[in-house]
Amino acid sequence: MSPERLALRSSPDTESEALTPAASSRIYDRLLADMLAGRIPAGARLKVSELAARYGTSTNPVREALQQLRGEGFVVIEPNRGARVRPIDEGFVRDMYEINALIEPYLVRWFSDYATDAEIGRMEEIQDEIEALGFERHDRYSQLDDAFHLVVYDRHYNRNAVELWHRHRRTLSTISRDMAIGRSRYAARQAEHRELIACLKRQDADGAARAIETHVRGSGRHIIDLLRSGGGRNDTALSAGADPARMRGLDKP
Template structure:
């Protein structure tokens, strides 16, 4: 009987991020059921959830395997984000209210406290961007962004954000807020795109450092 209150798909996601379920390995439902001490039906549901988040690939008549979270995949994700996020933000900039700006300021101040925990930083960052995007009418675009965000957050936990990137992120958020306050759609779109590309470069750099066996970026 499962004692943990953590949902099964979250436990499996953690094991993928931590390398317990290795990249490109096939995921057999009966083996997973024994590992997590559940029946096969919850395993199938969790695999579909993880497939939707981008961590698992399901092939018809072949089964499921762990996606390889390599540099090429990261580039593909950020190429899409660099297109989607400027599109999503345009509607918000046109309609942003003082209440919206105040909500962004409140989240930003918590980010600027520079929480040591990567999970908390990711949650706050997602809240900051959610204020701008989550009311958009295009649910398909939002779903794509959310799916990719899950992967990026997972990778950020494996390769924590460097102190320099944290400071740059704060500055980029402030620039976004200033452009939104002016209702300057073009400027906001440009900053959002640069923000995504900077995150891409930092993540790929940390991935390369890990492959080379260099000290992690957060070490100094």
């Protein structure tokens, strides 16, 4: 049996001090930071026992963190080979944004038919708060932007589609959280939000679907441009070697 497989099997119960969700969350944060910074490079094997020693913990929180990272796309766990770091490159980011460019118009079309005045009013309130923040408040902006989109998606009956959107959004937010979003893209985001609200007010489902697709594709192109220009964390972790022909999907009008 391979060492990697052994590393992922349960060890004797010597881990009672580290079974809390907080312990798993701390290991998740540290492991993800090391992967994105390139301290644990793309393709590296992730052995539970070695990670537990690295972070001074026992093995259960490491396993839980690896499962969370697997669900978010940062880790691949293969039968008989164990876990490894997935390369986070342009292709990885593009694929997520292209999937979102299909999912989000579908979710928005349903919302356009069923949105209440109160929900649209809540979107306007959130957007007013976003615009009052100023360009530098990226931390609060991210919270409000999540809240804006949740108004639209959280009531949809297709929970699988909503969960996929949630998962992609968490992953993409993690990848881009330390990137410097340019002023022109920041302004474009606000205009796209306002256009979506305007379409919803006049019950223009086609217009709303176009508005959200433009929003998603614009965000994807911007993040990929940042990766190409070195705006990401580390060239080892965020490689920019994708075939340009594969990147054209986000350039769809």
